[in-house]
Amino acid sequence: MNKLMSFAPDYVRYIIKGSTKFYAWMAFLAFLSSIALYGFYLQNTEGLIVTGLTSQIHEGLYFANLVFLVGVAAGAVTIVFPAYVYHHKAMHEVTVLGEMLAITAVIMVMLFVFAHMGRPDRLWHMLPFIGIYNMPGSMLAWDVLVLNGYLLLNLICGFYYLYTKYTGGEVNRKFFMPLVYTSIVWALSIHTVTAFLISTLPARPMWFHSMMPIRFIMTAFAAGPCLIILIFMIIRKNTRMWIQDEAINLLSVIITWCLGIALFLTLSEIVVELYARTEHANGLYYLMFGLHDLTRLVPWFWGSLIAMLVAFAMFLIPSVRTNYKLLPVACVLGFGGIWVEKGMGLVVPGFIPTPIGEVTEYYPTLIEIMMSIGLWAMGFFILTILLKGAIGILVGDVRFKSAAQATSNDVANSGGIAAHGPT
């Protein structure tokens, strides 16, 4: 009990202390976040009219980011799975960082849900007992369930692990391992259900096919690790925590596979849809070539396809993917390419044309763009905090005092994480 009481203050104390660079970074993120707050204010006084959404195209940047970030959250399993199923040692050391990313991504998803809703003040209508929770009919209700469950699982697994590290004890495997395995399966479920959210709508032929869930998972397991590698690089550069090359290399291999399969699925869809070129291919046709001479998304599609192909080629060549100068470039290309393809490239053409054939285009407003950036900033704000705290505990900067005094081999306990780099 004593340990638990001191965990929170120690943890918070460590987080709020930092270098000027840290404060500058956080201030920058806070500034962007405040713009998002202003956007929230506008949307809840003026309404969604401040965005570029219309009755024709009623989902845009917010929903696109939402879908993408569910993928990032699920992508964290690319760390957890090898660590616990294949007992990959290097991966095991950094599992908790993946869990922190998952927590952040789910919170970001929820922020984007708030941003996209017409009446966020009525969210309580969804709460069971005081509201109505439309189970099992509504796929959105399932999505809420799996997302909250995933958040909870990761909070428990992540912070329980950190807490045991903090106290210097060992995890209770009887309690911990079932949760870990559940969270692995659960990660697949969040993205599957998010795919079902849009692929169960025959009204939207662009989305209405059974390839959607696996495509979602493949893109997620490519985009998630891309972001994780970039974060790992930053952590290696800026903190005393050293993430082993094997962990990064394994992630690169995972990206190679998943990005390859994702590209294969995209190209399969293109062949299937464009060979017959039915009316149901109009959405994809709009995306690739434009429809009725409206072509706003065309450069985005080809840009993202090229980015993904280049990234795939880079990942495919071992000498490139182990070259840590080039690897971040490949990761940025992969991450950006998938963000466009799966976000805007998937969501917006679902509405073009409308189910009765009206073709309009999506013009996101500055407020909408700034709001999206602001919400990403909020996410990075949370991620920085969570990662800083986790790293502090992993490298032994934060630990229970009496325990620290009693045992001197804490560093060894933390699994070979050596103090490294500039201090």
Place this chain on the structure above:
Amino acid sequence: MKKLSITALIFAFCLGMVSSAFAEEEVTCFESRKGASEVVKRDLQPGWPNVKCSPKTGAVLWWGDPFDGTVPMGDTPLLTHVPPGNAVVKPRSAKLAILPLCGTACHNGVIPPTLPKDKKPKAIPTMEGLLPDAKNLQHGRGRIWCLDCHHTTQRNKLVDNFGDPLSIDQPQLLCGKCHGDKMRDWRDGIHGKRIGEWASTGKKRWFTCTECHNPHNVQDGARNRGFIQLEPELPPQLPKGMKDAKHELVHGVH
């Protein structure tokens, strides 16, 4: 909140001023055929008008009381499931300015000396002057003439198959002579227009044939259809960001 409501009050006051300033102006709009079914807008109760009119086309868009100014339709054969008094019409005679004159001034029941001996078409200069449509009758493609529909001696009446007069307010009895299938559909509520209660036995204002169709010009050259061309209402609002709708004219599949 308070500030908002004050603004709203001021706004409402201004609107009240504006509307009272224009209250004098009489608004006339048409129910079905422009020029043949005009009504004057007025308040049935304060704030509840008899009709709402389209600012763009002058067509009636909405009826405050569907039975305003109606009379019982009179007997229509086989219209048995409608209780008496539940089928009402707006009398056509009220819309035909010269009709009262027809029956008194010229065709006052006295058989005129120039009365045609048969129904063969022949020029009637007086009628052509009054009714330009009569000169080039666009109904029946030359196979029918005035006296196939109008009573020979009672010119404010129509005529049935036996030569007996029919009220000008019951054109369906005349039109049904030839257009039997349409008559049947009309009687069953499938053809034509009714306003009022939707129940099959409910009270409805029935629109008679001539309220929608001009019997002298049923072909409307430009369209070659029973119903005359009219001005459409405004298109929907362009969604945010869209400058125009020219893309709709480009074909998507090619």
Place this chain on the structure above:
Amino acid sequence: MLGVSSLMGAGALMAQSDNAQAAAEWAEHFQGNYRLMSPQEKAEARARLERRYSAEYGKKVTVDGTEAQPGVLMGYALNVRKCIGCRRCVKACVEENNQSRGEKPGERIEWIQVLRMERGEFSKDKMNQGYPEGLGIQVGGNAYTPAGQVLEGQYHYEPKAVPEKEATYMPIACMQCEKPPCVKVCPVRTTYREADGPVVIDYNWCIGCRMCMSACPYWARRINLTNPVLPNEAMNPVTHYLGNRPRMRGVVEKCHWCLQRTRKGRYPACVEVCPVGARKFGNLLDPESEVSLILARKNVFRLKAELNTFPKFFYFYD
């Protein structure tokens, strides 16, 4: 369960005001789903709205709550051969149903869309053309003529007069499906099918997630992007709770077959206004009704029947 009236009292206290409007608005935030309310709570909810609307629009506004009558299943039929594309139904619907009618993009809402479809151009010159040339034609030269093709239609047509010789028209609004996909996806069950047929929305319970809009194959639903622009003098004061009462920012709305009229026996506004009598409405359970007779006598079809939504809106031709 906390009584609504006590919440209203609390609301008035918290708002530090005895303003009926503020109290009503406050209490509205806490009311439950309309369908699950007791008759007493429903009456209170309506009375509250009547007070608020009357104050807001400066005239006596009634909010009706007439329930579905036994033995009535509403149905609709539209004669596509008759439709001339004049859009009077669209505007009559707006006059009746208190839609937002502002000038800024996104402030104008119309529930009916009228689609203009080209009759198509088939030409003799293209009879033996196409591609590939000379190897046996796979795609004929007269392919891609968009005759009667829904996804090739125009919504913003603006000719001087309709009907045009080279076009046909097809109005589309809510089909009041017997198996409505919008109802299935709603996470809070704010939209549901009433016993007499129409699919309705409790605007006070809608969270604005727009899943129903994504799910509707007929694009029948609209989102209130902002506080509806509804001038006092244009507002129709005869309303129904599930029908045409003024909506609020952020909620979805759609056609409900003029519930405020049809529950009182009157035709929907679009049926009454149609100058060619193409629109027919009646009780599907009454064999003598216009709609039943059309189903018995005419050739009818349902739009996108392949989706198994089973619309109660039928298209027919004669």
